Amino acid sequence: MSADQQRILTRAAREVIPGQIVNLGIGLPTRLFHYLPEDLEVLVHSENGVLGCRPRHADEAPDYEMIDSGGAYIATRPGASVFDSAISFAMIRRSRVDLTFMGAFEVDELGNLANWKIPGKFSPGIGGAMELAQKVKRLVILCSHNDKHGNAKILQRCRLPLTAERCVSRIITDKAVMDVTPQGLTVVDIAEGLSVAELREATDAKLIVDDAQLGRF
C-alpha cells in the first residue's frame, strides 16, 4: 500500500465514532478494517449479510462460508448477527447504517458521486453501491485526489453516470479533507507540505478555504 493510501486510511479512521454501525465499501475502504482498534465498540456491516465482522486473526482458520462483500474471509465479534440479502438492504434503506466509506471515480461540489461505470470501458454492475450511497446517514469518500493521468477527480459536476445524487458528506483524498456544504466544497484539512494554491491547481471545483480553520494531516 502506498504512503498516500496509508495517510487516507489513518485520517479516515478518525471518522468512526464508538457505538456506530459502519459499512466499508470494496477497495481501499475495506482496508480501513485494519485501522480500527479491535476494542473499538463498532459493528461493521457488510451487505452480503453480516453485522459485526472483524478481520480474521493470522492464526484463525478461514471459514469458507464467512466472507465480506469484497470476498475476504472474515470473522465476527461479540454482538454480531448474520442475515439474508433482503434484511441487509432493509438495514441500509432504513438508514440504520450510520456511516459508510466508498471509493470514487468522480465526486462533485453538490456531493454527487460516480463510482460504478465508465461507459464503454468498465461496467461490471453496481452491486450494493447505489443503495449505500443514497441511504446511509453519512457517506465519506476515500480516493486519490487525481487519477493516474493526473486528471482531477474532484469536479464542479460529475460527468460519468451517477451512483447517487447529493449523497456525499465528506471527501478524504491524499491531498485534502473536504466537506460538502450548501456553499460548496469546504476544505477541512490539507496534506502536510501542500499549499492551498497547489491543492486548487489539482482540483476542478471551487474550494472554500478558511486559513484560520485549516488543519493538517
Add this chain to the structure above:
Amino acid sequence: MTLLYQKYRPIEEAVAAIPHGASIMVGGFGSPGTPFALIDELLAQGQRDLTLIKNDANEPGIGIGKLIEAGRVSHLITSHIGLNRDAIAAMNRGELHVTMHPQGLLAEKIRSAGAGHHGFLTDIGQGTEIATRRREIELEGRTWGIEPALYADFALVHAERADRYGNLIYRATASNFNPLMAMAADTVIAQAYRVDEPGSLAPESIHTPCAFVSQVVQVAPATSEQGRRAHVG
C-alpha cells in the same frame, strides 16, 4: 404439487426436471451459498438457453461461471459480475445478455415475488440511469419508481441442513439470496450438506419452512470450489 414424502430425491432426478430455456434463480453471494453440486449436475445434464438470476457470476471456472463458459446461459440477471472476467468478456462479445440491477433492488424484486406481491415502489436510483428505464407514479406527494417482482421457473438453493420435508437452515454468510429465491420460484430445488428425518431440526431454528421447497437433495460437504477464492484478504 410435491407431496411431503416425495421431496427427498437423488440429485440427477431433481435436476432432470429442468428443461432447455428455463429461468433459474441461483443462490449465493460469491462462493458462500452457491449450490455448486446442483450447478455441476445441470452442467452434466446439458440444459441450454438458460436464463440465470444470481447476485454475481461467481468467478472463472467456478459455479455458474462454468455454465457461462459452456455457452449454456443466454441471459443473466444480476447485480455485479466484476469478479468474473470471462462473463464480462462474453457480455462484451454479445454472447451473454446481461441485465443489471442494484443489489438491494434485485433482492427485493425476488423477495416481492416470494411474498406473493407483484412489485413495490421505491426511491432507490432516482436521479440515476436506473430510474430512466422504469415507470414512475405519483403517490402521496412523491414520485416513486415501480419495480416489478422477479419470478423464475426454478430456484437452486444451498442450505447447511435440511430435513426430508424440505425445511432449511442456512449458515453464516451463505444465507444471502437463498431464502428469498426459495420462495420466489415455481419449483425450488434445495441442496444441503445433511438431510435429516423430520423432527430433527428445532422448529424455531428453521429459516425456510418446507412449504416453499419442492425437492431436497443431499450433497457432499464443502466442494473444493467453496475454498477457491481469488481475493485479497
